Structures are given as C-alpha cells and as structure tokens.
Amino acid sequence: MARGFDLETEVEIDLEDVLTGTTADVEFTRADVCDTCTGSGAAPGSKPVRCETCAGQGVVIQTGLGGMFRMQTVCPACHGRRETVKDKCPACRGRGRVPKSRKLEVSIPAGIRDGQAVRVPGEGEPPAPEASPSGAGVRGDLHVVVRVSEHEIFKREGDHLVLEMPISFTQAALGAHLELPTLEKPASVIVPKGSQHGAVFRVPGAGLPALRSGRRGDLVMVTRIEVPKKLSEKQERLLRELAEEEKAGGILPETHGFWSKIKDFLGR
Ligand SMILES: [Zn+2]
Ligand SMILES: [Zn+2]
Known part of the structure; x- marks a missing residue:
C-alpha cells in the first residue's frame, strides 16, 4: 500500500x-x-485522460545501442500517474x-x-x-x-538540575541554613562551617524525572562565594580587624585614603 x-x-x-x-x-x-x-x-x-506517452502504463521502455539495452523508466509525461x-x-x-x-x-x-x-x-x-x-x-x-529552552537559574545535566548558588564569605565561613529554589517548593540545605567555593550539595529527588522510569534526578547545588563590591564603613572596619587577626600581609590601606593619595600624587 x-x-x-x-x-x-x-x-x-x-x-x-x-x-x-x-x-x-x-x-x-x-x-x-x-x-x-x-x-x-x-x-x-x-x-x-489516459497518458498518450506511456499508453497508461506509467512507465516507458527506452532502448539503446540498436536494441541491445532495454531500460524501463518512469514516464516523463505523467510521472507515473498513468493519466495526464x-x-x-x-x-x-x-x-x-x-x-x-x-x-x-x-x-x-x-x-x-x-x-x-x-x-x-x-x-x-x-x-x-x-x-x-x-x-x-x-x-x-x-x-x-x-x-x-535554557532555564534562568538551573542547568540540566541529564536528569539532574545544577544550581550555582551565590553565598557570602561569612555564610561559607560560619555556616548557613539556605533556602534553595527548585522547580517545585524551596528546599533547605545546611552549608556547614568552613565550606569552600565550589562545594557541592545535593537535594536527592529534586531533579527531573527519567523519561522511562520516572525516577527523579537530584538538585545539585554548587556554592559560589561572592566578594562584596562595596563595603559600609562598619563592614570595612570589621574586615580590617579580621585581616589583622589573620595577620594577612599586603592589605592595601583604606580605599578612600589610598586613591586620594594617588590623586594628590598625580596632581602634584
Ligand atoms: Zn505517462
Ligand atoms: Zn486541485
């Protein structure tokens, strides 16, 4: 057929x-x-009407080389429809x-x-x-x-959903209880004290279902430690105290003072 x-x-x-x-x-x-x-x-x-070229056969016989070859091809007039x-x-x-x-x-x-x-x-x-x-x-x-389509916050890895979660330095250092977005209701995750940048946490079963089995993948959260771009005066003071406590070397002097000194230097 x-x-x-x-x-x-x-x-x-x-x-x-x-x-x-x-x-x-x-x-x-x-x-x-x-x-x-x-x-x-x-x-x-x-x-x-019946195709005249092929007499309604839909095919024509072509002969070549004085009749040595006979080739059957689709009728060029009706394209095989037998009718025109x-x-x-x-x-x-x-x-x-x-x-x-x-x-x-x-x-x-x-x-x-x-x-x-x-x-x-x-x-x-x-x-x-x-x-x-x-x-x-x-x-x-x-x-x-x-x-x-690509999702704003989740990347798909097979049946897992990967979420890059920005957390602050203090959350990572002190530990934090985070509410994570999922495709359904939020899930809570405890980031323990001293967690590093790129640490991986899983919420089992909060990923996508497998096509055949329906078995759910995981939500995979990867921490991304964000450094504040601006500090309040108090934050800066506290961080400087922390730096002193850590004996961190090479810390630049206070931003405002530093740049005004540069400006003064250039303006001289
Ligand atoms: Zn024909
Ligand atoms: Zn029509």
Missing part, C-alpha cells in the same frame, strides 16, 4: 514542562489532497496537492530531553499523487522534535 512522507516540526518547552510533562500546540503545514479536484489535478467538470490532465485544476495547478496548515495538540512526556522527538502516527503527508491521486493509503508520521 502506498505510504506518504513523514514530516518533522519543532516545539519549544521549558524545564517546568519537562518536570510534569505537557501538551503542546503544534502548527505545521503539509501537502494535502486538493479539495477542489479530490487529488486528480483536473479542473472541475473535466477528467484526467489537459484542463488543470486552478486550486492546485494540476498537482492534486495543496499546502494545508494543521494544528494538533501533542502530548509531551515528562523527562524528555532536548532534541528528542515525539512521533505522531498518521499525521504526515498522504501518499504522493503519482502513487495514489486520491490520497488513499497510509499517511506518513509527524515527528515533533522537542527543544528545551
């Missing part, structure tokens, strides 16, 4: 959709049977197919990854007019390629 071509289209979803699964509205265009001529390609009131159209259908200009737009609701399973496709059977094109003018036969399939 004649079968039509498969089609491919794309749909974009976000990580929240990957978590729960979703239905996506998909709009695409496919070559479909012309309603005006029901696929024959002949203008209303006229009919296709004298008076062409105005809607499809004799092709029997017109582009038609179609809208579908496609169910996207939870856990799907970027670039994977959902197959929708029978939503592709009808068999080509050469094989089946009326389109009778089996339609191809529609492949909906899923694109997962």
Whole structure:
C-alpha cells in the first residue's frame, strides 16, 4: 500500500514542562489532497485522460545501442500517474496537492530531553499523487522534535538540575541554613562551617524525572562565594580587624585614603 512522507516540526518547552510533562500546540503545514479536484489535478467538470506517452502504463521502455539495452523508466509525461490532465485544476495547478496548515495538540512526556522527538502516527503527508491521486493509503508520521529552552537559574545535566548558588564569605565561613529554589517548593540545605567555593550539595529527588522510569534526578547545588563590591564603613572596619587577626600581609590601606593619595600624587 502506498505510504506518504513523514514530516518533522519543532516545539519549544521549558524545564517546568519537562518536570510534569505537557501538551503542546503544534502548527505545521503539509501537502494535502486538493479539495477542489479530490487529488486528480483536473479542473472541475473535466477528467484526467489516459497518458498518450506511456499508453497508461506509467512507465516507458527506452532502448539503446540498436536494441541491445532495454531500460524501463518512469514516464516523463505523467510521472507515473498513468493519466495526464489537459484542463488543470486552478486550486492546485494540476498537482492534486495543496499546502494545508494543521494544528494538533501533542502530548509531551515528562523527562524528555532536548532534541528528542515525539512521533505522531498518521499525521504526515498522504501518499504522493503519482502513487495514489486520491490520497488513499497510509499517511506518513509527524515527528515533533522537542527543544528545551535554557532555564534562568538551573542547568540540566541529564536528569539532574545544577544550581550555582551565590553565598557570602561569612555564610561559607560560619555556616548557613539556605533556602534553595527548585522547580517545585524551596528546599533547605545546611552549608556547614568552613565550606569552600565550589562545594557541592545535593537535594536527592529534586531533579527531573527519567523519561522511562520516572525516577527523579537530584538538585545539585554548587556554592559560589561572592566578594562584596562595596563595603559600609562598619563592614570595612570589621574586615580590617579580621585581616589583622589573620595577620594577612599586603592589605592595601583604606580605599578612600589610598586613591586620594594617588590623586594628590598625580596632581602634584
Ligand atoms: Zn486541485
Ligand atoms: Zn505517462
């Protein structure tokens, strides 16, 4: 039985959709049977006629080298349709197919990854007019390629979600109780005293579900220690005390004083 071509289209979803699964509205265009001529390609009131070139066979025999070779090829006049159209259908200009737009609701399973496709059977094109003018036969399939858009704060690593979490030097040094964003409700994590930049903490099961098993990945939090760009007077004083306590060498003198000295020096 004649079968039509498969089609491919794309749909974009976000990580929240990957978590729960979703239905996506998909709009695409496919070559479909012309309603005006029901696929024959002949203008209303006229009919296709038997192809004269191939005598309705759809193929022609070509001979070469004085009859030594005989080759069967698709008839160049009717392209295998066995019939030709004298008076062409105005809607499809004799092709029997017109582009038609179609809208579908496609169910996207939870856990799907970027670039994977959902197959929708029978939503592709009808068999080509050469094989089946009326389109009778089996339609191809529609492949909906899923694109997962990048998330503002989470990076996806397989079924895990990676979160780079900015924490302050004092939180890292003294320990802190953090509320982490997840795709659902916030999760709490204890960052122990003396945690380093790049330390990794996991919230098991707060990642994405695996496509087949539904088993959830983890939320993986990586600390990023942020240094304040501006200090209040009090903060600066306290940090200087800390530096003295640490016997940290080479600490620059107070910013304001330092720059005014430079300015004075240049202005001299
Ligand atoms: Zn038509
Ligand atoms: Zn022909």
